[in-house]
Amino acid sequence: MKFDDIVYFEATEKLSIADFQEPKSIKQNNPITLTAKTAKEEYIKNVTKLKGHIQNGDIYEINYCITFEAKNAKINPFEIYSKLNSISKAPYSALIKLDDKFIISASPELFLSKRGNKLITKPIKGTIKRGTTTEEDEKLKSELFNSIKERTENVMIVDVARNDLSRVAKKGTVKVEKLYDIETYEQVHQMVSTVSCELKENISFDDIIKATFPMASMTGAPKIRAMELIDDFETNSRGPYSGCIGYIKENGDFDLSVLIRSIFYNETESYLSFSVGSAITSMCDPEKEYEECLLKAAALKKVLED
Numbered sequence: 001m002k003f004d005d006i007v008y009f010e011a012t013e014k015l016s017i018a019d020f021q022e023p024k025s026i027k028q029n030n031p032i033t034l035t036a037k038t039a040k041e042e043y044i045k046n047v048t049k050l051k052g053h054i055q056n057g058d059i060y061e062i063n064y065c066i067t068f069e070a071k072n073a074k075i076n077p078f079e080i081y082s083k084l085n086s087i088s089k090a091p092y093s094a095l096i097k098l099d100d101k102f103i104i105s106a107s108p109e110l111f112l113s114k115r116g117n118k119l120i121t122k123p124i125k126g127t128i129k130r131g132t133t134t135e136e137d138e139k140l141k142s143e144l145f146n147s148i149k150e151r152t153e154n155v156m157i158v159d160v161a162r163n164d165l166s167r168v169a170k171k172g173t174v175k176v177e178k179l180y181d182i183e184t185y186e187q188v189h190q191m192v193s194t195v196s197c198e199l200k201e202n203i204s205f206d207d208i209i210k211a212t213f214p215m216a217s218m219t220g221a222p223k224i225r226a227m228e229l230i231d232d233f234e235t236n237s238r239g240p241y242s243g244c245i246g247y248i249k250e251n252g253d254f255d256l257s258v259l260i261r262s263i264f265y266n267e268t269e270s271y272l273s274f275s276v277g278s279a280i281t282s283m284c285d286p287e288k289e290y291e292e293c294l295l296k297a298a299a300l301k302k303v304l305e306d
Helices: 040-055 077-088 134-146 148-166 205-212 223-233 286-305
Strands: 061-070 092-098 101-107 110-115 118-121 124-129 175-184 188-198 244-248 254-258 262-266 271-280
Touching: 040 061, 040 223, 040 271, 040 286, 061 148, 061 223, 061 286, 077 092, 077 101, 077 262, 077 286, 092 244, 092 254, 101 244, 101 254, 110 205, 110 244, 118 148, 124 134, 124 148, 124 286, 134 175, 134 188, 148 175, 148 188, 148 205, 271 286
Parallel strands: none
Antiparallel strands: 061 271, 092 101, 101 262, 110 118, 110 254, 118 188, 124 188, 175 188, 244 254, 262 271
């Protein structure tokens, strides 16, 4: 799992809503047939092998992802974005067009936010479905909050995030502001922790990215070994998936989201894909991890297949 490029865009003029109206040249959506690039049986086999690496002490936790794809896909990215945003209501939704390539994102996760000399990250680890009634919903939230497995996943990633921030932080300022907080979204409840620090003097944006990217929640612990195993076990190159996207203000403040729950579309090649994953630890059940992947994929599949 390697990264080579950081892409910056400079806003040179103010835009109005008219600049975001969908072009008439964009085709309407055709029926989409999604195919899993990793069969369930292969997924179970790979998770079992990764648990072996954990038991051998190579890693403590790893984020293992699988990809769904569609060939000969003709979609209207603006329409798909609108549909996805309406059912997900994600706090970090985004629609990006880079020539003939589109990123349609409904990310719930904040990678980094800087305000003045304060930097925060909010790693997500721990997922459970929404209930069909208020009572069931509250019961599921409580189940997630009290899950030893989910807490273990979350706190290991928090430790990696703390270590990352310490590279650019004033001594003694790294702290966990929230641990095991439960945030509710349209399809799922998530366990989210908040880690912050005060930045050292003369720390640049590049310094921050070099210290923290790729993010702990999408790699594992320890990060470098987890990334090596991601290269070995995942069938698809992640590309921009599990990267980050956001904006930088003139004063240096910025917000960057984690590129998850996102569709990647190449209009020229009529190809689209999205990936989903979960944290693999010694306590995980491969069957349940696969179910979690399908839960995270549900909204993406709905807007493409309906």
